[in-house]
Amino acid sequence: xxxxxxxxxxxxxxxxxxxxxxxxxxxxxxxxxxxxxxxxxxxxxxxxxxxxxxxxxxxxxxxxxxxxxxxxxxxxxxxxxxxxxxxxxxxxxxxxxxxxxxxxxxxxxxxxxxxxxxxxxxxxxxxxxxxxxxxxxxxxxxxxxxxxxxxxxxxxxxxxxxxxxxxxxxxxxxxxxxxxxxxxxxxxxxxxxxxxxxxxxxxxxxxxxxxxxxxxxxxxxxxxxxxxxxxxxxxxxxxxxxxxxxxxxxxxxxxxxxxxxxxxxxxxxxxxxxxxxxxxxxxxxxxxxxxxxxxxxxxxxxxxxxxxxxx
Ligand code: GDP
Ligand code: CA
Numbered sequence: 001x002x003x004x005x006x007x008x009x010x011x012x013x014x015x016x017x018x019x020x021x022x023x024x025x026x027x028x029x030x031x032x033x034x035x036x037x038x039x040x041x042x043x044x045x046x047x048x049x050x051x052x053x054x055x056x057x058x059x060x061x062x063x064x065x066x067x068x069x070x071x072x073x074x075x076x077x078x079x080x081x082x083x084x085x086x087x088x089x090x091x092x093x094x095x096x097x098x099x100x101x102x103x104x105x106x107x108x109x110x111x112x113x114x115x116x117x118x119x120x121x122x123x124x125x126x127x128x129x130x131x132x133x134x135x136x137x138x139x140x141x142x143x144x145x146x147x148x149x150x151x152x153x154x155x156x157x158x159x160x161x162x163x164x165x166x167x168x169x170x171x172x173x174x175x176x177x178x179x180x181x182x183x184x185x186x187x188x189x190x191x192x193x194x195x196x197x198x199x200x201x202x203x204x205x206x207x208x209x210x211x212x213x214x215x216x217x218x219x220x221x222x223x224x225x226x227x228x229x230x231x232x233x234x235x236x237x238x239x240x241x242x243x244x245x246x247x248x249x250x251x252x253x254x255x256x257x258x259x260x261x262x263x264x265x266x267x268x269x270x271x272x273x274x275x276x277x278x279x280x281x282x283x284x285x286x287x288x289x290x291x292x293x294x295x296x297x298x299x300x301x302x303x304x305x306x307x308x309x310x311x
């Protein structure tokens with residue numbers, strides 16, 4: 001079964017890793033959000049792409065889910081002594097990724113080509129594609145005015161209340177090379193348990209993607225468990241937008257896009273309401289604490305999807 005997964009950072013990367021454990025590498029493509037990307041110290045930083053790649057390569061910090069394992073802090077400590085900005089912390093090894101990526105972007109290489117080369121160097125066999133090679137930058141409208149995504153997410157720790165989102169540059173963006181072909185060839189699309197508002201929405205906003213997806217069976221995994229996000233502002237965003245956060249709210253949010261929806265046992269009571277939306281529900285354990293959990297959830301998603309496709 002050829003699978004294309006849509007992923008943001010930490011939540012998306014976990015299921016992507018599960019899928020990579022159970023699918024032959026040639027059958028898996030992961031399309032990653034680049035709306036979080038930004039420029040800092042003159043470097044282009046792609047947090048979600050790096051989180052997905054580090055996770056698939058076994059290089060991710062298991063405590064945080066982002067950044068690298070065995071990381072050292074010499075560069076940022078030097079910046080700190082000099083009074084420079086340290087609100088976005090970059091470990092030494094991670095910094096090397098940003099240096100080399102930025103060097104190649106300046107030399108004229110595309111983000112998708114650079115990502116493919118990085119994946120090869122890191123031993124990642126599934127295909128990882130940025131959603132677009134053109135820069136798309138997420139801005140968050142809040143009660144404190146409009147904030148660039150990392151300013152909201154990291155510097156302001158998601159404290160301001162959100163009212164809307166803007167994906168700057170997305171109208172001019174094109175799907176990265178390989179994205180539309182992968183979708184066309186896919187038997188199944190999986191929306192990973194990523195933030196629907198700031199991780200999945202930017203991908204869906206790339207012109208041409210929604211139309212390509214319309215013909216495809218899509219199954220999503222809920223990032224909301226028991227009314228809460230395991231990490232990050234997803235549930236808070238639903239609330240601030242006037243929607244009670246729940247697995248049902250996520251299913252309603254994706255609505256007609258979905259054929260199936262996978263959500264946690266603690267939310268089993270939502271099954272009927274989700275089925276009433278015309279979406280097939282699958283209730284299972286969806287908290288991925290380790291690599292085995294990721295593979296287990298990925299297997300269940302694939303088995304459930306096979307049933308859906310056969311029905
Ligand atoms: P970010 O870009 O690093 O913020 O990561 P994503 O957007 O990909 O994922 C954030 C979402 O992942 C949050 O809403 C979490 O609730 C969800 N998440 C994290 N770990 C898990 C997990 O083990 N299971 C599920 N179902 N969701 C998770
Ligand atoms: Ca992110």
